[in-house]
Structure formats: C-alpha cells, structure tokens
Amino acid sequence: MSGSALSRRGFLKTGGGAALLLVGYQASHSWIAGGDEDYRPLLEGERPQALSIKEFAVLSSVVRCLVGPAQGAPTTEEARTAARIDRELLIHGGKLLQDLKDSLLMVEHSTFIDGYGERFTRLNAEQQSSFLQCCRDSSLDLRRQAYNGLRFLTIFFYYSDDRSWPLLGYQGPWQPIKFYGGGNRIENLPPLTNFTTVAKITSEVSS
Amino acid sequence: MIIEGNEVDRSYNEEVDVVIIGSGCGGATVAKQLAAEGHSVLILEQGGYFTAQRGDFDQRSDNMLARIDGGRGMHTSVNNEIALMYGSCVGGASVHYWADSWRMPKDRCDQIAATGVTGHSYEELTPYFEKIEKDHNVHFAAPEYYNTMNRLFNEGAETLGWHAEPTPQARRGCAKSGHCYQGCSYDAKQSQLVTYVPAAIKSGARLMADCQVEGITRNSKGEATGVEAVFVDRHSGRPNGHRLQVKARFVVLAAGGYSSAVVWLRSKLPNASGQVGKNFLCNPNTLLYGLYDREIKMWENIPAATGTSQYRLAAYKNGEYVEGGYLLHPNQLQPEFLAVTLPGFGVDHRELVSQLPNIGSVVSWIDDELPGEIRLGKNGEAEYHYKLRGVDELKARDSLKKQAQLLFATGAKEVIVPDTVGTRLHSVDEIGLFDELPINDGNYLFGAPHPAGTLRMGPDPTTSVVASNHEAHEVPNLFVADPSVFPMQPSVDPSISIMAWSYVAAKEINTRLHEAVSQ
Numbered sequence: 160m161s162g163s164a165l166s167r168r169g170f171l172k173t174g175g176g177a178a179l180l181l182v183g184y185q186a187s188h189s190w191i192a193g194g195d196e197d198y199r200p201l202l203e204g205e206r207p208q209a210l211s212i213k214e215f216a217v218l219s220s221v222v223r224c225l226v227g228p229a230q231g232a233p234t235t236e237e238a239r240t241a242a243r244i245d246r247e248l249l250i251h252g253g254k255l256l257q258d259l260k261d262s263l264l265m266v267e268h269s270t271f272i273d274g275y276g277e278r279f280t281r282l283n284a285e286q287q288s289s290f291l292q293c294c295r296d297s298s299l300d301l302r303r304q305a306y307n308g309l310r311f312l313t314i315f316f317y318y319s320d321d322r323s324w325p326l327l328g329y330q331g332p333w334q335p336i337k338f339y340g341g342g343n344r345i346e347n348l349p350p351l352t353n354f355t356t357v358a359k360i361t362s363e364v365s366s
Numbered sequence: 367m368i369i370e371g372n373e374v375d376r377s378y379n380e381e382v383d384v385v386i387i388g389s390g391c392g393g394a395t396v397a398k399q400l401a402a403e404g405h406s407v408l409i410l411e412q413g414g415y416f417t418a419q420r421g422d423f424d425q426r427s428d429n430m431l432a433r434i435d436g437g438r439g440m441h442t443s444v445n446n447e448i449a450l451m452y453g454s455c456v457g458g459a460s461v462h463y464w465a466d467s468w469r470m471p472k473d474r475c476d477q478i479a480a481t482g483v484t485g486h487s488y489e490e491l492t493p494y495f496e497k498i499e500k501d502h503n504v505h506f507a508a509p510e511y512y513n514t515m516n517r518l519f520n521e522g523a524e525t526l527g528w529h530a531e532p533t534p535q536a537r538r539g540c541a542k543s544g545h546c547y548q549g550c551s552y553d554a555k556q557s558q559l560v561t562y563v564p565a566a567i568k569s570g571a572r573l574m575a576d577c578q579v580e581g582i583t584r585n586s587k588g589e590a591t592g593v594e595a596v597f598v599d600r601h602s603g604r605p606n607g608h609r610l611q612v613k614a615r616f617v618v619l620a621a622g623g624y625s626s627a628v629v630w631l632r633s634k635l636p637n638a639s640g641q642v643g644k645n646f647l648c649n650p651n652t653l654l655y656g657l658y659d660r661e662i663k664m665w666e667n668i669p670a671a672t673g674t675s676q677y678r679l680a681a682y683k684n685g686e687y688v689e690g691g692y693l694l695h696p697n698q699l700q701p702e703f704l705a706v707t708l709p710g711f712g713v714d715h716r717e718l719v720s721q722l723p724n725i726g727s728v729v730s731w732i733d734d735e736l737p738g739e740i741r742l743g744k745n746g747e748a749e750y751h752y753k754l755r756g757v758d759e760l761k762a763r764d765s766l767k768k769q770a771q772l773l774f775a776t777g778a779k780e781v782i783v784p785d786t787v788g789t790r791l792h793s794v795d796e797i798g799l800f801d802e803l804p805i806n807d808g809n810y811l812f813g814a815p816h817p818a819g820t821l822r823m824g825p826d827p828t829t830s831v832v833a834s835n836h837e838a839h840e841v842p843n844l845f846v847a848d849p850s851v852f853p854m855q856p857s858v859d860p861s862i863s864i865m866a867w868s869y870v871a872a873k874e875i876n877t878r879l880h881e882a883v884s885q
Contacts, residue, residue: 227712247438250603253747255440288712295711295786303786304446304808310711311811315439318705318719319428326716328723329665329701332425333543334551339422341601342432 193278201280204351205242209249209256210263215241217263218309220280224287225313231326235313238320239345244312247343259312262305266294269302320345368456368567370415371576374597377609378574382406383879385593385614387579387629390458391864392848392871393620394562399872401569405879408572408612409563410593412621413454414600415575416461416549417559423551427702430548434461436624443738443750445807448650448814450750452624456575457559459622459815460861461549464669464698465556467504467536468858469495470866473679481853482825484834485870494866499534501565502556504862506532506671511540513667514660515696515726520672522776530674533695536861542667544698562865576600577610581633582617582844588636590617590844615882616843616875620868623648623817623849627740628748630821636840641831642821643740647855649816650732650754652762653697653707654769655725656778662726669698670729677768678733678857680761691761693858694768697727707811709788718782725782728772730765731816733857734758740820752814754806762812766800785810816860821850836871847871 198216207215219241226235235241248256267279273293275282282290294306317323324331338346383405386393393409401407416422416433423430431439436452443450453459475488498504512520523530536556546555553560567573579595595610619626627643635642673695680691699707705719738752754762770781774794783789786809791797804810824830827839832851838844847868849860856863 225711225715227716230716247440250432251438251440253745254743291711300807307446307786307808307811311706312440314706314711314715315702316428318702319426324701327701327705327719328663332545333541334423334425334545335421336426336429337421337424339429339433339601341603342429344426344428 193280198280203236205239205245206349206352207242207245208349209245209252210260213267214260214263215245217267217280218244218259220287221263221266221291221309222313222317224284224291225310226317233320233322235317238317238323239348240313240317240320242348243316243343243345246348247312247316250341250343258308262308265301265305266291266309316343368415368573368575371597371600371606374576374606374608377611379611379613380408381613382408383614384408384616384618384875385410385612386618386620387593388458388620388622388625388848389456389563389573390453390558390620390622390848391460391861392622392868393458393618394558394566395865395868396618396620396845396847396872396875397566397571398562398569399869400876400879401566401571403876403879404570405876407566407570408574408614409566410577410579410595410610410612411456411573411575412578412598412625413456413575415456415573418551418553423545423549425543425545425548425551427548427700430462434549436622441750442811443752443814445751445753446811447754447806447808448648448750448752448812450624450817451813451815452622452817455549455559456573457557457563460557461559462547463555463557463815463859463861464546465536466670466695466859467499467502467534467862468856470856470863471678471858474854474857478853483823483853484825486834486867490870491866494869495862497869498862498865502536502561503538504534504536507535507537507540507668511542511668512671513544513664513696513698514662515664515698516668516671518662518726518776519696519728519772522772523674525775526771528674529676530672533670533673535668535671537668540668544666544669545700546669547698548700574610578605579621579629582619582629582635582841584635584841587842588840589842590838593617615879616845618845618847618871618875619821619850620847623820624740624748624750626846626848626850627820628742631740631742632746635838635844638840639828639831641829644737645819645822645853646738646740646750646752646817647734647819647852648738648752648814649818649855650734650758650762651813651815652730652732652765652769653727653784653813654729654766654773655708655727655782655784656773656776657721657780657782658724658726658776658778660777661723663723664696664698664726665700665704670695672696675858677765680733680757687757687760689764691757692730692732692765694728694730694765694772697729699727707784708782709784709786714788726773726776726778728769729813730762730769731859732758732761732765733855734761735854737819754812759805762805763800763803766803767797770794770797770800783810816849816855818849818852818855818860821846822853823851824853835874836867837874845871845875
C-alpha cells in the first residue's frame with residue numbers, strides 16, 4: 160500500500176468519518192486501547208524494529224489469521240512472517256510504514272463496526288476470520304485497502320519462506336541462495352529474545 | 367569501470383562531456399553510442415550492481431525484489447490500483463523484463479508523427495531497430511522453449527479463430543529456468559546489464575552505482591550544467607556520507623518512466639507548460655487465472671514465447687468503443703508471487719495455492735490513453751496518481767472477457783479473478799459479469815510495468831516538455847532518453863522502442879558535442 164489512500168480525507172470521502180473518529184477515540188484511551196503490557200505476550204519473542212509493540216502484536220494476529228492453520232508447513236511464528244514484514248517496513252519507512260500502522264490500528268479497533276464487543280486481538284480465531292472477511296467485503300475503500308495491503312505483505316512473506324514451497328508444489332529455485340544485507344529473509348532478522356524460550360520452558364514445567 | 371557505493375570512501379568532483387542519469391534501455395544506449403565516439407561519459411545509477419557471475423541472481427523473489435526492483439516490489443499508486451513495476455539496478459528495468467522485443471509498430475510511429483514529432487518515423491528508426499535486434503540476438507523461440515501455458519495459448523487461439531504469433535525474444539543460450547523476472551542467473555536474457563552497459567564501459571564510459579541524483583544544476587542562462595548526487599548504502603538505501611558533483615556539457619535524464627519526472631520536479635527545473643509529470647501512462651496489466659485438471663506449472667521456461675496482437679488496436683464503430691486495445695500473452699509468475707495474486711485468505715487461500723501447479727494464466731497489456739500524473743508529496747516523495755477509467759476501463763473489461771474465453775477454450779474448469787472478493791467463473795457463458803465487476807479503487811490490482819509520457823515529446827513548448835531532438839524545451843543541454851518522452855504508449859513491450867529513440871538522442875548529442883569542440 161502506498162500514498163494517501165489511507166489518509167483521513169480519503170476515508171472521510173467514503174463516508175467513514177464517524178467510524179474513524181470512534182476508532183481514533185478508542186485507540187487514544189489506554190483503558191480501551193490496551194497498553195504494551197497487554198500486547199507484549201503476543202510478540203512470541205520478536206523485537207519489532209519499525210512497528211510498536213502493540214502494532215506488531217496486532218500484525219502477528221492478522222498474519223496468523225490470513226495464512227490460516229499450518230498443516231505440513233511452518234506456522235507464521237516459525238516462519239517469522241510478522242518480523243519479516245517489520246524488517247521490510249523498517250527499510251521502507253515513509254508512507255508504506257505509516258499506512259501499515261494506520262491499517263493495524265484500524266483492524267484492532269474497528270471490530271465494533273461489525274458488532275464485535277472486543278478488539279481484534281481479543282477475538283477468537285473464528286471471529287478474527289469473520290472480521291477480516293467483513294473488511295474484505297466492505298463498501299468502505301479504506302477497510303478494503305487495509306485488508307488488501309495486509310494480505311499482500313502477509314502472503315508474500317509467508318510463501319517466500321522456502322519451507323512453505325512444498326505446499327505450493329514448487330521444487331524451488333535452481334540457484335543457491337546468496338545472502339543479501341538489504342534483504343528481508345529470516346537470516347536478516349535479529350535473533351529471537353529469550354521470551355519464547357522462557358515461555359516454552361514455563362509451559363513444559365507446568366505441563 | 368564500475369564504481370559501487372561500498373567502494374566509495376570519499377566525495378567526488380567530476381568533469382565530463384556527458385553525465386547520464388540511469389543505466390536502463392535509454393541511458394545505456396546513449397552511453398554506448400557516445401563513449402564509442404570518444405566522448406567522456408559518466409553513468410549514474412541509483413540502484414546496485416548485481417551480476418550472475420557473483421551469484422547475485424539467486425532466483426528468490428524476496429531477495430530479488432529487494433535487490434533490483436525500484437520499490438522492492440511494494441510500490442503502488444496512491445489509490446492502490448496499480449502496482450509499480452520498475453528497475454533500480456545497473457541495467458534498469460531490462461534486468462527484470464521478459465525479453466519480449468517488439469519494434470514500435472508502424473501505425474503507432476505514424477500516430478506519433480501526426481502529433482508533430484519528427485525524426486522518429488518507422489523508416490527513420492528501422493536502421494536502429496535492425497542494429498538493436500542484432501545486438502540483442504532477437505529471434506523467435508524454438509518449440510522447446512514453449513512451456514505448457516504457451517502451448518495452451520496457441521491451442522486456445524486456434525480454437526477461437528485468433529491469430530497467434532511468436533513473440534520476438536532477446537535471449538542467447540536460455541537455460542529455461544523461468545526466473546526472467548527475478549533477473550537472469552545465466553546472462554542469457556539480453557538485458558542492458560549484459561549488452562549496452564558493458565559495451566559502454568568497454569568504450570571507456572564509467573558508471574557509478576548506488577548513486578542517487580539530488581538535482582540537475584543549471585547556470586545563469588538556465589542551461590543544464592551537471593548534477594549533484596549522494597552515494598547511498600545499498601542495504602539501507604540511506605546516504606553513506608559521500609557526495610558527487612558532476613560538471614558536464616550535457617546532461618541526459620534516463621531514470622525511467624517512473625523516475626525521470628521525479629528527478630525533474632525535485633530539481634525544480636522550469637515547467638512553464640505544466641506538463642512535467644502529467645500524461646502518465648503505464649500499460650496496466652489484467653491478470654486472469656484458470657484452474658485445470660492437468661499440470662501447467664506456469665513458472666517454467668520462457669514466459670511469453672507467443673501471444674496475439676490481433677486486439678492490439680482498439681476497434682471503434684461510430685465513435686463508440688467495440689473491442690481491443692491490448693496485447694494478450696500467456697502469463698508467468700513464480701510460485702511465491704503467484705500465491706500473493708491469488709485471492710482469499712486462510713483455509714480458502716491455502717486450498718487454492720495447493721493447486722498451484724494446475725493453475726494457468728493469461729495476461730494483457732492495456733494500451734492506455736487516459737493518463738494519470740506523477741507529483742511530489744509534501745515531503746518531496748513521489749506520488750503516482752492513476753485511475754483506470756473511460757475507454758481504458760472498457761479495454762480492460764473486454765480484455766478480461768477475451769482472457770476468460772481463452773482459458774475456457776483450453777480446458778480450464780474454472781476461471782479465478784484476482785479481485786478482492788475472489789470472483790470465480792465456471793463457464794464461458796458467465797463472461798458478461800466482467801461488464802459490471804468492480805475493478806477500480808483497489809478492488810483489483812493491476813500490474814503496471816511500462817510507464818511513459820510524463821516528459822512528453824512534441825513541437826510545442828506549451829504542450830510538451832522535450833523537442834523532437836530529445837532536448838528539453840526549457841532547459842538547454844538537458845536531454846531525455848527514456849519512455850518518459852513517448853507521447854503515447856508504443857502499444858507493445860517498449861524496450862526496443864526506448865533503445866531506438868535513444869539512438870536518435872545520442873546522435874543529436876554527438877553532433878552537438880562535435881559542434882562544441884569545433885567552436
């Protein structure tokens with residue numbers, strides 16, 4: 160996504176002004192919006208570089224929902240899809256980054272438009288999927304564009320992970336990979352923090 | 367000599383006969399010609415230098431978009447309607463083009479001549495076409511290079527009574543890997559990276575990669591005198607602290623159809639006509655997919671060894687659009703990008719991508735007439751404003767119908783529209799839905815690989831930006847050599863046309879340089 164498509168003016172033009180104001184109101188009140196402490200557990204050990212903790216947590220949830228359940232393929236956490244998107248956003252900066260931030264905020268806080276009582280990250284998987292379907296089918300340009308932008312990045316970064324290729328019936332390239340410092344693959348990412356390890360150990364101990 | 371950003375450890379001051387901004391089909395052609403004439407030539411390329419020899423073309427879409435694509439594969443128009451497809455690397459967009467190598471058709475040359483442009487008639491360009499075709503080994507692909515989708519395309523065209531013809535290909539020793547769009551790993555595709563750039567270097571031209579032009583400088587008479595530039599860190603895209611100042615007799619703007627107007631505007635060059643950045647055309651692509659009971663694997667071998675130009679020209683009756691106005695070709699996308707363009711998400715999308723080998727596709731290039739505009743945003747960033755509308759929208763809808771007809775004629779059991787909601791057709795009887803299907807405002811993402819028109823050529827300084835000799839009407843000694851100068855789309859893949867027109871520019875600059883020396 161790019162440009163002012165997600166600008167306030169564009170949104171207002173499509174008749175969504177009131178909804179945007181409500182989204183903004185929700186997002187600006189921490190007791191509704193949620194603070195970092197609410198979102199940190201959703202990071203799965205990732206350390207966002209371009210997005211805030213909250214934005215990254217929302218992105219992780221969106222990515223998981225868009226890719227769907229893993230069967231014979233890595234999960235989006237294993238593929239570190241959200242972290243790869245975050246890395247790409249860091250390199251781009253500017254409007255792409257801002258549009259994504261706006262999209263994530265809107266996804267997290269516009270669930271009420273479709274009658275959900277909780278923000279996106281608190282919905283269950285089925286509700287999240289239904290909500291994204293509402294965004295996809297929305298008559299509001301802004302919601303559709305948010306869906307399209309998030310979907311594009313998610314699908315591209317998930318399916319450019321070599322481990323997903325068997326799902327596609329793709330044998331892979333003919334050439335060996337060459338690391339690129341300006342790239343956005345897993346090998347370009349910082350290592351995971353200990354959070355995941357700690358969480359896993361805790362989980363194993365308690366089980 | 368090629369100097370890369372990571373080798374630069376100081377700022378440079380250069381003085382040359384000609385400085386050329388951009389190393390794609392336009393810039394490389396001018397550089398090769400002028401260097402061969404003995405002039406000192408410096409080429410500046412914003413992108414990096416990547417080669418097959420070093421193993422840079424590793425055929426991964428993520429790595430390759432990051433290396434060679436202008437927007438790393440992520441740039442779209444402001445309204446999200448078109449995906450900008452362009453190069454940012456030594457060799458420019460030719461590094462990721464499909465090697466389709468058509469001459470600008472005579473009818474289009476005639477139409478352009480009718481606008482008052484001189485020196486670019488089909489007859490005048492023919493010697494250049496011949497030279498370019500020889501230099502780039504342009505030929506028709508042998509049958510072994512036709513992949514399944516190419517063969518199906520021909521069968522479908524025959525069934526429908528359409529005339530299919532081979533697409534001229536600029537290749538030498540093709541390995542059939544199908545990774546053309548990611549940049550050729552075998553130096554087989556005859557991009558500028560392996561043709562005119564090395565030819566220019568061999569004749570003494572120098573090239574600085576990772577070098578971003580900040581502005582074109584002028585003297586008190588308003589003449590172009592050189593450029594100011596910064597070197598950038600290739601990996602982050604950010605300035606590395608070293609600058610470049612070039613003093614030149616002539617400046618050639620050849621940054622490509624998406625970027626030359628941006629350089630002009632950022633340089634704050636005069637624009638009394640108001641035409642700079644206007645007339646933005648982009649050959650929007652419509653994609654359509656067919657699901658077959660057989661394996662297609664569209665990602666193998668040559669993308670478009672065949673196609674049809676039967677509908678290249680739009681047909682009108684009593685002034686009303688009837689049909690046509692596009693080229694039709696088999697489509698090729700590598701699997702990870704193909705997955706992106708297939709609609710849906712979650713379980714539905716996964717079910718669809720699990721059938722990827724059985725998905726075929728046809729693509730069209732719309733010969734667009736109603737332009738958009740390139741502007742600068744408030745922070746100086748490029749903004750691309752484009753909306754498919756009017757007759758261009760009719761062309762797209764007609765093309766989608768023809769694409770669906772061909773897919774069904776070749777045995778597709780279902781046609782998949784890559785629109786936001788994922789529309790599907792189960793029979794050719796349903797193609798009427800393309801008359802009403804929402805395809806604007808981001809409901810359908812068009813590819814846009816052939817930008818043109820934003821510094822258009824013409825005789826009248828009040829309605830055009832450059833004269834027929836490629837020199838800017840308002841900026842003496844500044845020449846433009848890329849598709850920005852086309853007053854209308856070539857109606858075919860533009861690479862050969864860009865090169866041929868750039869030969870005209872090089873000839874004019876060469877004459878002027880000799881005049882300057884003799885004075």
